[in-house]
Amino acid sequence: MNAQNIFQHPPASLPVEVAENLVSRADFRIERIISRGHCSSPGFWYDQAENEWVIVLAGRARLRFEAAAESVALGPGDYLHIPAHVRHRVDWTDPERDTVWLAVFYR
Amino acid sequence: MNAQNIFQHPPASLPVEVAENLVSRADFRIERIISRGHCSSPGFWYDQAENEWVIVLAGRARLRFEAAAESVALGPGDYLHIPAHVRHRVDWTDPERDTVWLAVFYR
Numbered sequence: 001m002n003a004q005n006i007f008q009h010p011p012a013s014l015p016v017e018v019a020e021n022l023v024s025r026a027d028f029r030i031e032r033i034i035s036r037g038h039c040s041s042p043g044f045w046y047d048q049a050e051n052e053w054v055i056v057l058a059g060r061a062r063l064r065f066e067a068a069a070e071s072v073a074l075g076p077g078d079y080l081h082i083p084a085h086v087r088h089r090v091d092w093t094d095p096e097r098d099t100v101w102l103a104v105f106y107r
Numbered sequence: 108m109n110a111q112n113i114f115q116h117p118p119a120s121l122p123v124e125v126a127e128n129l130v131s132r133a134d135f136r137i138e139r140i141i142s143r144g145h146c147s148s149p150g151f152w153y154d155q156a157e158n159e160w161v162i163v164l165a166g167r168a169r170l171r172f173e174a175a176a177e178s179v180a181l182g183p184g185d186y187l188h189i190p191a192h193v194r195h196r197v198d199w200t201d202p203e204r205d206t207v208w209l210a211v212f213y214r
Contacts, residue, residue: 002179002187003179003180003181003185003186003187004185004186004187005184005185005186006162006184006185006186007183007184008184022160022186023160023188023211025213028135028213030160030211053129053130053137055113055209057164057184072109072110073110074110076114077112077113077114077115077164078110078111078112078113079110079111079112079113079129080109080110080111081130102162102209104130104137104211106132106135106213
């Protein structure tokens with residue numbers, strides 16, 4: 001049983017944000033997401049059927065909830081719970097380095 | 108919607124390893140576990156009904172699987188998947204600092 005490292009093997013180029021499944025089941029998924037200056041398209045909101053628990057493990061990001069006036073700043077170790085259908089978007093991620101997210105989606 | 112930080116508010120004293128639920132559902136759970144030199148009792152093996160996906164976010168640990176000759180060294184970012192009923196134990200955690208684990212248990 002060997003360990004893998006969440007910070008290893010980031011994609012060399014990142015034209016778009018990259019998400020990989022670390023665990024994938026019918027009603028449950030763990031994803032590693034890597035952003036490098038990416039953010040959601042103007043006017044786009046995630047509206048997910050699944051609940052999401054998400055933590056930033058490296059880098060910096062700003063997450064915006066439609067119901068909130070201001071975005072939430074996230075750095076290493078910061079986590080949030082996003083219930084299903086709570087509309088949100090990524091306003092900003094650090095363009096200078098990789099932002100590594102760990103996201104757990106569940107029904 | 109405010110973020111919390113996984114590294115904040117560690118218990119001041121840690122006579123035993125401390126686990127807290129960050130998310131808890133009937134068939135799904137996310138735990139923060141903090142160890143400070145703790146390890147499993149001699150001869151003890153975890154034999155869990157749930158699958159576990161676990162990552163070390165800070166500190167150092169050694170995890171031992173019953174079926175393996177040697178323990179697996181884990182540091183920040185290292186993760187493992189432990190299927191249900193795969194017997195394992197914590198052989199060692201760093202006595203000098205907190206080891207912060209994030210564990211996702213699911214059926």
